[in-house]
Amino acid sequence: YAPTPRATPAGRLQGLWLLARNPIESWTQAHYTQPILAGESPLFGYAVVVNHPPAIRRVLVDNAANYEKDPLQLRILKTGSSGGEGLFTATGDAWKRTRRTLSPLFTPRRVATFAGLMQNNAEARVDRWLKRRPGAILEIDREMTGVTYDILSTTLFSDAIAKDSTGFERALMQYLDAIGRVDPLDVFNAPAWLPRIASFRARAPLAFFTQTMMRIVEERQALIARDNASAPDDLLTALLRASDPETGIGLSTEDVIANLLTFIVAGHETTSRALTWTLYLLSQSPEWRARAEAEAANASPDPANWLDEMHTIRAVFEEAMRLYPPAPVLTREAQDFDRLGETNVPKGALVIISPWILHRHKLLWTQPEAFMPERFLPGARDAIDRFAYLPFGGGARVCIGARFAMLEAVIVLATILRRTRLTLVAGEEPKPLQRITLRPQGRLAMQVHKIG
Ligand code: HEM
Structure with a gap:
């Protein structure tokens, strides 16, 4: 355990600058080499950064009741919301009730029913690429945002938002952009009642978004009341019927x-960023690209089975999420005094588990910076500590959409790899930038070539 020095005003300002620019750059060398670091942080009071799998297990599982989601995270994710509580930000008994109610919507069997839709949307996107001239340049980050949006909106609402989907999608992007920046008032612990810049920027897109959803929900409620059996079998109907x-x-x-x-905010950018990083990494590794292409070429007829059959593509995707975890930090607040190993955790301390650091930690991985999907092939994967690899978090609050995201990713990747080869445009090395999710800074341009 190594304490960090007390923050001076200059240290706070520097911290603010780093956080506003790119939070992942604020980690120091010690974070990548020490199991636990605790002390007064430049910005967030007493903080404990935990990179030690047994201690992470204690925070997320064994003593999870002592580690609630912290107020700052909850406020950011609830920015602009009015009434209603989503699963991600619910706490205590409300969370337990909601989790019990929603779990049946995400069982492996239920998720498998969406495989056909996932494949159709991915095929349609590739069709569009191949209509362009050979070697056309795609902004692959936008393309992945597009395909994951199409998949989410069809699995959630069937075609109910097709009518005004552009406005809806734009509002979503503006909302995410508004909440994705660190607010100076939060950094300086200003009282919660002082309005944040993000709330102003989030208000209009969120209002549009909520109105559209209200209309869709009311139409669907009316349809269910009129003729229950004819309601589309999507997540919206499932939510309205859930108890x-x-x-x-x-x-x-x-x-x-x-x-x-919540499903849109938690499930859209995360999946699209992970796919973008995977395509980038594959473009840099002819060996793994060839192996993944060969597997995709031999796909079995039913895409619902691909997640369990395609070991190479799955391993490539998991390794991409190791190097570029879409959710690069998880935070909790200690409700009471605790000890993590030798380290004291005072009541009120901010506990930070950063998959970004954990997945590149020198004590946990051999060649942490190298892209080596073989780590995740069957057999090898069992050697990875459950609490050393946390793209979807862990414990009771583990991502409810993990199976959905994994199936979607394998289907989208296999569909792309079966029909195209994507090459990076020279000079386009992407730099990771943290804005809630971890994304490449700027656009990621790739050239598309038809294969097969
Ligand atoms: C929770 C990551 C896709 C819905 C989480 C957490 C992580 C995560 C790390 C835990 C946060 C914490 O403990 O503080 C990801 C990644 C995804 C992904 C990396 C894609 C690659 C999805 C999808 C959905 C979804 C597709 C829904 C359709 C949720 C919800 C929670 C959650 C509702 C809150 C669960 C709870 O607190 O009970 N996700 N997620 N996620 N995720 Fe995901």
């Missing part, structure tokens, strides 16, 4: 809308 298995109570309309927004 807590213990109490039989369903979700309020506000909670349905809050969870729709």
Whole structure:
């Protein structure tokens, strides 16, 4: 354990600058080599950065009741929200009830029913690419944002938002952009009632978004009341029919809308960034690209089975999420005093688990900076500590959409690899930038070539 020095005003300003620019650059060499670092942080009071798998296990599982999601994270993710509580930001009993209610929507069997839609959307996107002249340049980050948006909107709402999808998609992007920046007021611990810049910027897109969802939800409620059997079998219908298995109570309309927004915010950018990084890494590794292309070429007919059959593509995707975890930090607040190994954790301390550091930690990985998907092939994968690799978090609050995201990723990648080869445009080495999710700074241009 190594303490960090007390923050001076100049240190705070420097910290603010680093955080506003790119939070992942604020980690020091010690973070990548020490199991636990604790001390007064430049910006967030007493902080404990945990990179030690047994200690992470204690935070997320064994003593999880002592580590609630921290108020700052909750405020950022709830920016501009009015009424309704989504699963991501719910705490205590409300979280338990919501998690019990929503779990049946994400079982492997339920998720498999979306495989056909995932494939159709991916095929349609590749069709569009191949209509362009050979060697056309694509902004692959935008393309991945597009295909994951198409998949999410069709699995959530079927075609209910097709009518005004451009406005809806634009509003979503503006909202994410508004909440994705560190606010100076938060950094200086200004009281919660002082309005943040983000709330102003988020207000208009969120209002548009909520209104559109309200209309869709009301139309669907009316359809279910009129003719239950004819309602589309999508996540919206499932949310409206869901109830807590213990109490039989369903979700309020506000909670349905809050969870729709949660699924979009939590499930869209994360998946699209992970796909973008995977395509970038494959473009740099002829060996793994050839292996992944060969696997895609031999795909079995039913895409619902691909996640369990395509070991190479899955391993490539998992290794991409090791190097570029879409959610690069998880934070909690200690509700009471605890000890993590030899380190004291005072009540109120901010506990930071950073998959970005953890996945590149010198004590946990051989050649941490190298792209080596073989780490995740069957057999080898069992050697990875469950709490050394956390793209989807862990414990009771593990990502509810993990299976959905994995199936979607394998289907999108296999569809692309079966029909195209993407090469990086020279001079386009991407630099990772943290804005809630971890994305490449600027655009990622790639050339598309038809194969097969
Ligand atoms: C929670 C990552 C896709 C919905 C989480 C957490 C992580 C994560 C790290 C835990 C956060 C914490 O403990 O503080 C990812 C990544 C994804 C992905 C990397 C894609 C590659 C999805 C999808 C959905 C989704 C597709 C929904 C359709 C959620 C929800 C939670 C969550 C609702 C909160 C769960 C709870 O607190 O009970 N995700 N996610 N995620 N994710 Fe995902």
